[in-house]
Amino acid sequence: MIKVEFFGLYRLSYKMKEWTTDASTVEEVIEKLAAEYPVYSVKELKNSVIMVNGTNFLKLRKFKTELKDGDTVFVMSPASGG
């Protein structure tokens, strides 16, 4: 199982801090999340800051980053207000 941790607006919108799912890539996590909780679309979720086991996924293979059982995907919406 993959642990998906939310921060920022997502935590408020989904009304939960964590969610677990089966997925083999970050892209699959995003697609399953949007399907199960259609608060945000796949397109919107793809604008998130995403970390895989504490590493920015931009330094990995972005949405193609492969996941294995026990991995943690952190999903955050960057703040923009002032």
Place this chain on the structure above:
Amino acid sequence: MVDKLLECIADKRIAIIGAGGLGGNIISFTARLNPKEILICDGDVFCPGNMNRQLFCSDLTMGLSKAECARDVVQHYTTAKLTVVKERLTRANSFILKEFDVIIDATDNIETRFLLQDIGEEYNIPVIHGAINGLFGQMAVIRPKSKLLSRLNDSGQTPPPGPTLSYVPAHIATLEVSEMVKVLAGVSTLNDDEIIIVDLLTNDTRILRI
């Protein structure tokens, strides 16, 4: 330590971009530190929607310049020279920031934040970044050439800000001013690739490496 920090900023020139939710608090905190100069830049005027969180917004200041209202209050408790720019910061007027020691981001949109990152890089000035959304906020130091904001907002898109509460911008403003003082004193421990994120609903505060 407190005396040393105050001494370090006494000769510094600080530019604060935005005089709204974040900016009102940042201007107030910074003014009481008595730096050499504070520039307050904001082209906006107060409207009723600002009343819930913007320090200098009241029924007395409705429709008035945010930058001028901030100056009119803090001039009574600071020794800093106060410079007001009643214009939105753009590429065309960004030269006004050239001689400043630090720029504080108190803006409310991603476009101006990217402009601040570019200006900081061009003039070799650190930018103290802060932003809020709902009960969540973030703070980081965008040092020249770090491109931290570009890594944080890879797509250039952010969700529209949701409603917030008065203490959220005040909390992030505190973090921004605190880090500004440490940057100016040369004792900041926040690295080029780090961002502090805060969720005030759950008191969850972390440092992420972006």
